[in-house]
Amino acid sequence: MARTSSTDAEHAGIRTVASLIAAAARTAPKTRGVDAIQSLVVDGEDMETLARAMEAAAPGRPDLIANGLRRDARNVRDSVCAVLIGVTGAAKKPENPFDCGACGLKTCSNLMNARAKGGADTDFFGPICVFASMDLGIALGSAARVAAEHNIDNRMMYTMGVGATKLKWLDTDIIIGIPLSATGKSIYFDRG
Numbered sequence: 001m002a003r004t005s006s007t008d009a010e011h012a013g014i015r016t017v018a019s020l021i022a023a024a025a026r027t028a029p030k031t032r033g034v035d036a037i038q039s040l041v042v043d044g045e046d047m048e049t050l051a052r053a054m055e056a057a058a059p060g061r062p063d064l065i066a067n068g069l070r071r072d073a074r075n076v077r078d079s080v081c082a083v084l085i086g087v088t089g090a091a092k093k094p095e096n097p098f099d100c101g102a103c104g105l106k107t108c109s110n111l112m113n114a115r116a117k118g119g120a121d122t123d124f125f126g127p128i129c130v131f132a133s134m135d136l137g138i139a140l141g142s143a144a145r146v147a148a149e150h151n152i153d154n155r156m157m158y159t160m161g162v163g164a165t166k167l168k169w170l171d172t173d174i175i176i177g178i179p180l181s182a183t184g185k186s187i188y189f190d191r192g
């Protein structure tokens with residue numbers, strides 16, 4: 001008789017869902033039909049690497065973000081694996097621009113010029129086109145839906161994106177992380 005412990009079965013299920021999340025991020029609707037989303041599944045020793053990068057980003061930051069980086073790093077260590085989802089923020093189809101102004105610049109060309117000047121020393125790179133922001137939100141919503149449909153605990157974490165950006169794991173402007181876990185009570189809420 002072949003037997004699989006519940007822990008092994010649960011972890012296998014979580015890893016399967018991580019792959020399904022990556023697929024959901026890929027098939028999520030993209031504005032203007034241009035896909036600027038990237039994702040990465042993080043597992044094994046790289047979870048510790050990511051947790052350390054998050055903690056390393058804490059010193060010198062305001063208490064709110066510093067405490068969040070350290071607290072979320074503990075969550076990363078306690079998770080089975082995670083999915084990172086990022087987006088690049090260039091204007092889409094610049095040869096046929098919308099020039100909507102929502103990014104704070106009057107034209108798409110102005111946004112591209114501002115981006116060419118390089119970013120500040122901040123968590124993420126900007127400015128980005130608002131349509132890229134929409135795509136990231138849609139992809140994250142699709143990802144969380146897949147996790148929820150399979151009853152896998154999860155949470156969207158800005159702080160994981162900070163660590164992953166420091167590690168240069170995705171060539172994107174913004175990254176949000178989604179750690180995954182399955183325990184009797186979600187480890188991502190009521191954390192004190």
Ligand code: SF4
Nearest residue numbers: 100101103108129130
């Ligand atoms: S948000 Fe900015 S870059 Fe994006 S379509 Fe509008 S003007 Fe162009």
